[in-house]
Amino acid sequence: MGRVRAFLGMLLIAAGAGWVSAADEPLDAAMILEQVRAGWRGESFHALVEIEITVSGTTRRHLVEVWTCGEDRALVRIVEPEAEAGSGYLQLGDALWYYSPALGTAIALPAMGLTQALFGAGPSLGDLAQGTLSRDHDVQAEAVTGADGALVGYLLTLLPRPGAPVVYGKLAVTVTADYVLSKIVYYDQRGAVLRTAAFEEVVRIGEILFPTKVVVVDANGDRAVQRILDPEFGIALDPSFFTVERLEAGE
Amino acid sequence: MNAAFRIAWRNLWRHPQRTLLMTVIVAFGSLVILVLFGIVDGFVGSMTAAHVAEDQGSFQLRTAAYAADPALEHALSPEQLAQLGVALNGMRLAGIAPRLEAGAMLRSAYGTDGVALRGIDPVAERTVTRLPEMVVAGSYLTGSGEILLSVALAAELDVRVGERVVVVVSGSAGVKSRGFVTVGLFSPTVVEMERVAVASIEDVRELTGVQGATSLAVGLPHGTPSERAVAEARRRLADHPDLEVAGYFDLNPLARVMISGSTIKLIPFVIMIGLLAGFGVANTTFYSVVERTREFGVMRAVGMSGKTLAGVVLLEATFVGAMGFAIGGGIGYAGLLYFGRNGLDFSSFVRDVSGSLGMPTVIYAAASGWYWMAAFSVVVFTALVAAWYPARRANRLEPVTAIREG
Numbered sequence: 001m002g003r004v005r006a007f008l009g010m011l012l013i014a015a016g017a018g019w020v021s022a023a024d025e026p027l028d029a030a031m032i033l034e035q036v037r038a039g040w041r042g043e044s045f046h047a048l049v050e051i052e053i054t055v056s057g058t059t060r061r062h063l064v065e066v067w068t069c070g071e072d073r074a075l076v077r078i079v080e081p082e083a084e085a086g087s088g089y090l091q092l093g094d095a096l097w098y099y100s101p102a103l104g105t106a107i108a109l110p111a112m113g114l115t116q117a118l119f120g121a122g123p124s125l126g127d128l129a130q131g132t133l134s135r136d137h138d139v140q141a142e143a144v145t146g147a148d149g150a151l152v153g154y155l156l157t158l159l160p161r162p163g164a165p166v167v168y169g170k171l172a173v174t175v176t177a178d179y180v181l182s183k184i185v186y187y188d189q190r191g192a193v194l195r196t197a198a199f200e201e202v203v204r205i206g207e208i209l210f211p212t213k214v215v216v217v218d219a220n221g222d223r224a225v226q227r228i229l230d231p232e233f234g235i236a237l238d239p240s241f242f243t244v245e246r247l248e249a250g251e
Numbered sequence: 252m253n254a255a256f257r258i259a260w261r262n263l264w265r266h267p268q269r270t271l272l273m274t275v276i277v278a279f280g281s282l283v284i285l286v287l288f289g290i291v292d293g294f295v296g297s298m299t300a301a302h303v304a305e306d307q308g309s310f311q312l313r314t315a316a317y318a319a320d321p322a323l324e325h326a327l328s329p330e331q332l333a334q335l336g337v338a339l340n341g342m343r344l345a346g347i348a349p350r351l352e353a354g355a356m357l358r359s360a361y362g363t364d365g366v367a368l369r370g371i372d373p374v375a376e377r378t379v380t381r382l383p384e385m386v387v388a389g390s391y392l393t394g395s396g397e398i399l400l401s402v403a404l405a406a407e408l409d410v411r412v413g414e415r416v417v418v419v420v421s422g423s424a425g426v427k428s429r430g431f432v433t434v435g436l437f438s439p440t441v442v443e444m445e446r447v448a449v450a451s452i453e454d455v456r457e458l459t460g461v462q463g464a465t466s467l468a469v470g471l472p473h474g475t476p477s478e479r480a481v482a483e484a485r486r487r488l489a490d491h492p493d494l495e496v497a498g499y500f501d502l503n504p505l506a507r508v509m510i511s512g513s514t515i516k517l518i519p520f521v522i523m524i525g526l527l528a529g530f531g532v533a534n535t536t537f538y539s540v541v542e543r544t545r546e547f548g549v550m551r552a553v554g555m556s557g558k559t560l561a562g563v564v565l566l567e568a569t570f571v572g573a574m575g576f577a578i579g580g581g582i583g584y585a586g587l588l589y590f591g592r593n594g595l596d597f598s599s600f601v602r603d604v605s606g607s608l609g610m611p612t613v614i615y616a617a618a619s620g621w622y623w624m625a626a627f628s629v630v631v632f633t634a635l636v637a638a639w640y641p642a643r644r645a646n647r648l649e650p651v652t653a654i655r656e657g
Contacts, residue, residue: 163396165417165428167360188360189414 029141032154035179044069044237048079048229055222064088073242077250086250092242099247106244136164137171144174151177168194176202180209194219208233255559259566266539270571273535277575277630278582280528284521284626285583286616293591293616298506299499300615301441307502308348308379308468309477310484312339315495317465323353323422327463331494335467338487342480345470346378351455352465356419357400357448359408366404366448368418370455370464379470382437382449388412389435392451398431399449402438412436418448422459429458440613466497521625525633533637536568540641547645548653561646568638572631580626590616 044067051062063080077088087100099106137158144152156173160166169189174182184197195218199211212228263270303309312335317325327335332349339347351370356363373392377383382399383391389412392399398418400410410416410433419428431450439445456462471480481498488494500507540547547560594613 160415160430162430162432164430165419166430167358167415167417169360186360194360 029139029154029156032141032156032175032179033139033173036173036175036181044235045231045233046235046237047231050227050229052225053222054224067237067241069237069239069242073239075242075247088247088250090242090244090247097244097247099244099250101250106248136161136166153177153182178209180211192219205231205233255562255566259563259570262543262563263567263570269535269539273532273571274575274578276528276531276535277572277634278579279575280524280633281576281579281626281630282583283524284629285580285587285622287520287524288622288625289583289587289591289616289618290595290614292619292622293587294614296617297440297594297614301439302499302503302506303477304381305385305439305441306380306444306447307499309471309475310469310481310499311497311502312467312469312484312488313465313495313497315493318495318497318501321352321465323459323461323465326351326461326465327467327494329463332463332467334491335488335494338491339469339484342483342487343472343475344480345472346375348372348375348379348468348470349452349464350466350468351452351459351461351463353420353422353455353459353461355448357404357408358417358419359410359414361409362407364404364408366446368420368455368458369447369449370452371449372452376468379468385437385439386435387438389433391435392449393434395451395454396430396432397434397450399435399437400433401445401447402436403445404448405433405436418450418458420455420458423461427458427460429454521629525629528630529633529637532568532571532634533640536564536638537641537644539567540564540645544648544653547648548650548655551648551650552654557646557648560648561642564642564645565635565638568634568642569631572634575634576627576630579630580623583626584618584623587616587618587622590614591618 046067047065049064049066051064053060053062061080062078062084065077065079066074068074072091072093074091075088076090078084078086084100087098087102090097090099090106096109097106098109137160140157140159142155142157144155146152153174153176156171156175158171158173160168167189168186169191170187172183172185172187174184176182180202181199183199186194186196188194195216197214197216199214201213202209202211204210210228210231212231214224214226214228216224216226312327314325314327314331317327319325336347349372353368353370355366355368357366357368371382371392373394386399387402398416400408400416405411408416412433412435414433415430416433417428417430419426431454437444437449452464469480469484471477477499481496484496488496495501550560551557592615594615596613
């Protein structure tokens with residue numbers, strides 16, 4: 001479940017990363033973060049996503065179909081492997097359900113499952129949706145320029161504030177000049193890199209700049225590669241689409 | 252009679268190997284009985300003492316609803332806490348400490364684990380449990396934003412003193428999370444306590460949205476019997492059926508099953524050990540009597556009465572029993588005293604097999620005086636009973652027949 005939720009969160013970051021086009025004026029650190037996250041809020045999204053997870057040298061492949069609407073509605077349906085086909089997750093606000101054809105009925109998962117963090121214990125979906133990254137961290141930004149002095153992007157350094165629900169010592173977030181999320185490096189509290197998430201293969205869909213590949217590599221070598229196939233934004237998705245009945249229908 | 256003593260004593264050392272064999276048998280029986288009683292009683296004592304001193308206090312006060320269903324909505328309200336304070340006023344107590352406990356997820360950069368989050372009043376807690384003395388790294392809680400973890404939990408999540416962890420709680424205020432700085436690590440002997448993370452009660456109230464406490468833990472002055480205090484508290488709260496006074500067994504229902512009659516349950520083992528020792532003594536004594544039939548016949552012929560001869564045989568068994576008991580009992584008692592002071596570390600066994608039963612990882616042997624009496628009674632009595640048949644045979648020997656047939 002963690003991997004699926006991690007995927008969902010990454011997907012939403014990726015979507016948000018490209019939603020906003022480049023601004024004309026330089027922004028402060030908090031505003032850059034806001035630009036990165038602001039785009040996908042309240043919008044609908046649909047895609048097929050291929051996930052390859054490598055743990056201890058063994059790779060498993062999954063294909064899932066995802067629908068999201070706003071900050072608190074998401075439906076994830078597993079397409080492949082065949083053994084898990086038809087099972088999926090539904091998030092409605094603070095509630096989370098899991099369905100498997102073998103169970104025959106959807107079961108509610110503990111609300112704490114919703115806080116399942118991105119990439120294990122990184123910023124959660126809620127953090128990104130509700131702008132808590134800037135609330136929980138002191139953010140410093142520095143411009144990254146090319147050899148010609150032109151602005152290439154921004155390097156944001158996020159340090160957790162006292163009492164913030166953050167287990168990391170530091171996050172280093174690289175954003176392009178177009179405010180597309182490019183890379184996140186997670187440091188532990190001893191200064192060591194725990195994992196990196198790279199956002200690659202950016203495509204333009206209408207106004208949107210969208211990374212279609214997300215590669216997460218843990219310090220121990222485990223990795224997850226996610227390829228977003230045929231992404232659609234702003235599709236007509238009524239909130240009533242996200243129901244337990246639909247989850248159980250396995251459609 | 253002095254002659255009988257002398258003869259019996261001299262007889263023993265005419266066959267030192269046989270005497271040593273019987274002594275070893277009796278010593279082994281005494282040792283096993285003493286150790287059995289000491290360890291079992293020590294286990295019970297260690298378990299109750301560890302629970303009281305490290306975890307729950309002498310007794311607790313909670314709502315009857317919380318006892319039936321330990322959910323946050325059944326916590327004591329601030330008004331009930333005030334009522335309890337008034338009700339217990341005047342009782343001879345060491346202290347009262349409010350607790351607010353909730354299931355929580357604890358996260359570090361390296362993992363996530365389920366814990367019981369216990370909110371405490373750091374000052375009041377000192378009067379009820381020895382939590383401050385259990386801190387083996389860092390320091391005890393001093394205020395908000397701090398958390399204590401067990402050494403085992405910290406190792407599992409790879410957390411060091413000074414590092415931040417995140418606690419996620421599902422309370423009446425929904426799912427809330429907060430970062431805490433790990434200020435100290437404690438080392439409990441009760442395995443259950445390894446899954447407890449301790450923070451200030453105000454922080455836990457803020458996270459859960461519950462303003463009261465799930466329980467009031469009560470500490471008693473040293474030497475005060477808890478049963479009497481529990482009865483007194485129940486009497487004082489008789490008009491409050493919604494409140495419950497929970498004694499040791501109410502808080503540890505599994506312990507009741509484990510402890511009840513634990514000493515009585517040992518009796519079959521003690522009887523078996525007594526029989527083994529008895530057969531050993533009887534067997535050896537019997538053959539020593541058979542072997543000395545001719546000798547006994549001569550003794551009867553020169554005027555020794557059958558009764559005195561039987562007395563000599565019984566005295567031999569008594570000497571052997573006494574020597575065996577002195578050796579076995581001495582070694583056993585010294586061992587119990589040593590393990591009563593230093594404890595027996597069962598941590599790997601307890602963690603693997605029965606951590607959920609609330610058994611302590613270190614068991615301190617008990618060394619009560621009555622074990623000595625029990626072992627002495629069993630072993631010496633058995634030795635005497637075992638020597639009775641050979642003694643009877645010696646008593647009935649006909650001198651002429653014995654000399655001819657021996």
